[in-house]
Amino acid sequence: MKQVNRGGGWPAVLYTLRKAREAGGLIRLWKAMRSKNACKTCALGMGGQSGGMVNEAGAFPEVCKKSLQAMVSDMQGAARAEFFETYSVAQLQAFSPRELELSGRLTQPLLAKRGDGYYRPITWDDALGRIVNKLQQLTPAETFWYFSGRSSNEAGFLLQLFARVYGTNNVNNCSFYCHQASGVGLSSVLGTGTATLLLEDVERADLVFVIGGNPASNHPRLMTTLKHVRRRGGDVIVINPVVETGMVNFSVPSDPWSLLFGTKIASMYVQPHIGGDLALLAGVSKRVIELGAHDVTFLDAHTDGWRDWAQRLSAFTWDEIVRKSGVTQAEIEAIAERYARAKQVVFSWTMGVTHHAHGVQNVEAIANLALLRGMVGRPHSGLLPIRGHSNVQGIGSVGVAPRLKEAVFERLQNHFGITLPATPGLDTMGCIEAAADGRLKFGYCLGGNLFGSNPDARFAADALGRLDMLVYLNTTLNTGHAHGLAAETIILPVLARDEEPQATTQESMFNFVRLSDGGPARHAGPKSEIEVISLLARQVLDSAGPIDWHALGDARALRQAIARIVPGYEPLESIDQTRREFQIAGRTFHQPGFPTPNGRAQIKTHELPELAGGTDGLRLMTVRSEGQFNTVVYEDYDLYRGQDRRDIILLNPADVARLGLAAGQRVTVRSSVGALGPILVRPYEKIKQGNALMYYPEANVLVPRATDPASKTPAFKSIVIAIEPAAPGPHGVAEPAAAGAGAPAAAPVRLAGSGKLPAC
């Protein structure tokens, strides 16, 4: 297939028109996209009261393909009543993520009991009754509560409150598989866990680092900002083992000039090995100090620990740094020189930084490098974790975490006059392991796809299979509903954000709180997440208790509580009258002085880890393609990487030769936990030698369960693999794993291999 040499552009525009047809016309889709609701996909913070497709700096129109896909999915018709009679659970297991998503909106509660083989519709009363009974039989410590990052602040706050009052801190969200390392790393250095700057600061920086991310595909609207930086003569340094097309050249669809001629994004593109960033960042820091370009006055006045760190850096040899990063000394020096010249520098990063066994150290090393030249605590500079889900940050702010911040814990107790459990709660991977051990019996998932996002997919399916009951609140079907089944599985259909009966709020990655109006429900049947949680709480907990759960079924009442409990959220108290969206106080740092106990940043010293698999090993990253949103794959082709199918492994041509493989050869890919095949070998010049790329979620059978000790995040990007020729299929012929969304409807796509999870 034809590979594009630029991101964005005409394919994005044509795509909009195609999607409009699916949504029942351009005007219908336009109206939906312009409604006053925060965008549903990434956390850049579009929409809200300024109207859809408007960013925090007021620019319009800002739209991306993924937001269209998400909207069209929400606008589809209801899943037909006979659908669940026609397709058994075993058949649903053979559906592709896209086929599941496009099976229609869920409008009735569904129940699948082990042994039945089918989902069957049940009433809301029946569904809630079963959940209530189960929760009354179990002890709270036998339950867990998982949240995705799409739900509102109000729903997130209410459910975590309910779980804790019920008696457990087993409350966690998808951030443990995403940006947890950013929160932990930033907090350990600065005492604050989110971006230190505003969107307009990024716009005015003269150097922006983009480390371990592909925003051209995953946060396309950030590309407008990077375009502005370049047009004003600034630099963008991209650090990524893969040369991602859209990070080299991108056509911003809302800009005619850029659309026609493209905009150069990276002024410098550096390719470390997977997991080589810590050594690379240490090398850059070492060189900046050698150049004398560090800001001693700032370091002495506003940081602790920098001299120890500088000493450690000077002891690293260039040999070690070059070997462990995969980047030459000359390139490292060139980065340091550009950084030394720049006056206003922003460091941004995503999953290539956090998805490692040393993800927290990676984040700390980025913060160290920024502090070295005083680039935190001044305007137009700072640290920017580019968030994933549209409200993953807000969910965390309002208390969806196993351990509450002290201030929130105290205020929750005082506000409601309650005593909260103090037993430690489990992180997400901890819950899966506890389920596997039989210590947990019940799971409740507010959105997301816990099965599909997990490492070691086979283990995850078995672990969830040991639960008595698993409850999913979702808008559409996903692979979790087919593979992540407990003895009793219940799916509760919920309203999408723009169908909520009351306004809700979300928090962007720039710490800006947006107000979404909601809107008319597209279907009868689904309930709002808030209503479902409030109904459940009323039935499970003593109605004579201190909390009026009925009253908390009102989003405005929840906002009143959040305003009093969550620091920085005070303006929520009057937002229903003022409709004023706001910046969260205490999160933006334009002056040095940080919320650590002594007000100074705490510079951390690290050792440099060996590359996974050693210098000669083969490391695998599992990443997103252009045509998917997390576990939901909309299209098989990956436009920017020029790939037409997903059952492939991208290898540098030198590795293909070194391993004695051939282009197009069918192989089995093995890791310490699983094997996947047949997989096609695709030589790909743009990936650095020694490193390989496969697609998430299909490759999750290969991801080991070990996590970063500090953030509990699995190393989704650094998996040691071996490749061997595929064993012949049952008929003596090696068959490729089915191709996915582009495959003919008669040949449904498998999650991996044969409709069941593949053998290890």
Ligand SMILES: Nc1nc2c(c(=O)[nH]1)N[C@H]1C(S)=C(S)[C@@H](COP(=O)(O)OP(=O)(O)OC[C@H]3O[C@@H](n4cnc5c(=O)[nH]c(N)nc54)[C@H](O)[C@@H]3O)O[C@H]1N2
């Ligand atoms: N279209 C689309 N948009 C999305 C999503 C989606 O699925 N589809 N998901 C949303 C979510 S939840 C998230 S978290 C974000 C994710 O956004 P990203 O983090 O951009 O997504 P990934 O595909 O995980 O890829 C990360 C990038 O890291 C690079 N990388 C891998 N390993 C390393 C490494 O060791 N070092 C460095 N420096 N780079 C490395 C890869 O080459 C790749 O370019 O996107 C959000 N937006």
Ligand SMILES: Nc1nc2c(c(=O)[nH]1)N[C@H]1C(S)=C(S)[C@@H](COP(=O)(O)OP(=O)(O)OC[C@H]3O[C@@H](n4cnc5c(=O)[nH]c(N)nc54)[C@H](O)[C@@H]3O)O[C@H]1N2
């Ligand atoms: N190998 C590998 N694994 C990974 C990653 C990787 O890069 N590699 N990335 C990780 C990352 S960054 C993340 S964030 C996780 C993703 O983990 P999750 O957030 O758990 O998964 P998603 O696929 O985003 O969830 C999609 C589902 O959300 C539901 N949904 C959509 N909108 C709504 C709504 O408004 N309300 C409700 N209740 N439900 C809704 C839909 O039913 C849809 O099927 O996966 C992680 N897993």
Ligand SMILES: [Mo]
């Ligand atoms: Mo994410």
